[in-house]
Amino acid sequence: MTAANAEERVLAEDTARRWLEQHCDLKAVLAVAEDANGAGHPAQVWRAAADMGWLGTLIPEKYGGLGLSLADAVTVLRALGSGVMPGPYLATMLAAEAIRLGGTAAQQARLLPDIAAGRVVATVAGARLDELDITAGSGGKLSGACGAVAYASLAQILVVPVRNGAATNLWLVDAKGPGVTVAPCQSVDGTWRVGFVTLHGAPGERLEGDPDAWWRFIRHGAVLTAADQLGLAGRALDITVDYVKLREQFGRPVGANQGVKHPLAEVYVAITMARKGLFHAADALERRERDAFMSASVAKAKCNDAARDATAAMIQFHGAIGFTWPHPAHLFFKRAKRQEYEFGDSTWHRERVADHWLKETA
Amino acid sequence: MNIATTVDTSAAEGQAFRLEFRAWLEANIPHEWRPAGFWHMMDDQGAIALRREWERKKYDAGWAGIDFPVEYGGRGGTPLQRAIYEEEMALANAPETANPQIPIIGPSLLLFGEEWQKKRFIKPLLRSDELWCQGFSEPNAGSDLASLRTKAELQGDHFVINGQKIWTSFAPICDWMFLLARTTSTGKKHQGLTLFLIDMKTPGIDARFIKHMTGRLDFAEVFLDDVKVPAENVLGGVDQGWKVINGLLREERVARIGQYAFYRRHLELLVRFAKQAKRNGRPAAEDPVLRQKLGQVCVDMELLRIHSLETMAAIANGAGQDQDAPLTKYSYGETHQDMGEVFTDLAGAMWHLHEGDPTQGDVDQGLLRELQFIFMRTRAETISGGTAQIQRNIIGERVLGLPRA
């Protein structure tokens, strides 16, 4: 990261945060969560995501995006995460990233401009990594259960991982087309929407650019998801620190007690290390470094843990008020815990890191 | 192993320096010193004598005092070179220094010393001709250092010092001590402290080893009974001791680069051990739960490496005070202790057996001994130089702005 674009990033993140605070604050997010049957898709956020270029952060300029780096996408998503923002923007950005990594120039040219402009919602199955069993029959007809898919009933484009012997390929499906059923399902986390998708001979189109894109995609997916988690964690800490400075018991602010101060210091340390790990991974993936997959695992494992600890601390150090529905702490906590199991939980990633070290050490 | 160093040497000015020093180390560290556990199967006095000798040789070859000015006996290099030096020392498994106070008393002398003090003390310090110890802690002044009571009274051209120091590493074998004593008892307690340079042969000094829990003789208690110290041996001015101590924060940052590489070597020992030790009839490295634990310390160590990379960049850019010092100290201590715990988990019931247990795999005994030592030694890392509790107080209060208790 050069100093110049580091500064630009701070600026972009700041702008995004301020915009979100004005147009979709935590009260508005809670309202989205309460409207469980609503689309979970605040129109103003989606419009901003298109107009300010967030959706197209990673999409090449020739296809209507900003053509920026993974670190820039991390910055944008951290800002959105800090607002616990509802909406299909992350699912759409992930789908776009799959298309960018796996698609041919023709496929990218056909699909990415509409995504960058916010004209279509897209999503991806397979955030649980290699557990799905979707197969391609003759004529590219796809069948299998996709499990729970983010914003499935809103999406027009669906990206699915399809088994091909030992390999996994990325395919596109018209989510509104034949052979696709979407059954609604409710999530404890009210800041997103999700549906069960099943394919019964749905016409598919393989992403033909890079047949190994799946392996790169899940690392990029881990980093982009971790960015949202890092945003949650940082904001959770900020809100909690503000509260424990003001709330008094025994004649002094509760934050003066080490039983409060020390865990919050630990959360700060965890978030700082998670941030360093995440930006390092983003750069390593960008440069396609040999060990980049390991860096991504380090980052996701650490962001998982930091987001869980920060959002749990948010509940704990608010006392009973932190356990109430009207207080936003649960929004942060539930979302962090949901994302902990997307694109690899800590167990999955730790295993990859251990395996790498065992293989590399004589 | 792909040695992921903390400097992007392809770009850094330090590459030639690194390669030259690496070659010197390769040629000058005797082969019998290299196997894991070598230093841990030798008695303490013997180890110190060997190290002193080696440090003189290293000094004479120009590989000491890397970022100290040439006029005081240093090499006149940059902070970046110094960081590379620390890293290469650790990577080569070079002997630990016999004079561990160099990074503290050295810069103190440079920053606050009078000309004669610099000329007199720095070169023998760097060459380990004179070993130094740090007399700060007292029986009743640990974390709350400023409440120390050892008293120094000016009598004509010298001070008379009375009191007691404790936990003073290596005091009985040291030639000099830098000691913090109270010169003024009125006013704020940290304002009346002064730093003295004291010859350990001065009458009235009695230093006695206190054995570490590892079994090593290392730190000591020091009694001072009417010890006469020339007034010119004050460092940095009377009642200025606190300022001198706090002026050394930048130095810590450079020293920690070496610490990372040192731990990194420990992680490699641990991974090697995981392949040798057997648990439940198979190599520990194949046990999924143990792999998780190992994976966690690998994650934490990788994060420390990334942190070190940034530190290195900050050093290269001439950054000043290190705001992250408490975060770094805290993270290092925790991670190293976690590594120790993973060792006992991998070793299981044989973790404490000096020779291992043949029914638990064919384990290199030196490796086992070193890991046993590291495991025990890490318990001190959250105590010495400011405890983990104190570090979290500092983070909470100075970084997060939480109120004091």
Ligand SMILES: Cc1cc2nc3c(=O)[nH]c(=O)nc-3n(C[C@H](O)[C@H](O)[C@H](O)COP(=O)(O)OP(=O)(O)OC[C@H]3O[C@@H](n4cnc5c(N)ncnc54)[C@H](O)[C@@H]3O)c2cc1C
């Ligand atoms: C291996 C080793 C080498 C050392 N070498 C030297 C040396 O060369 N020279 C030297 O001067 N000193 C040395 N020390 C001493 C070291 O600096 C002190 O041990 C340290 O500062 C803590 O002081 P203490 O041991 O008196 O513990 P105390 O300060 O008595 O602390 C006891 C416990 O209370 C906790 N505690 C204290 N105050 C607070 C607070 N405000 N909030 C929360 N918890 C608190 C501490 O964290 C600790 O857990 C060494 C120590 C070790 C272990």
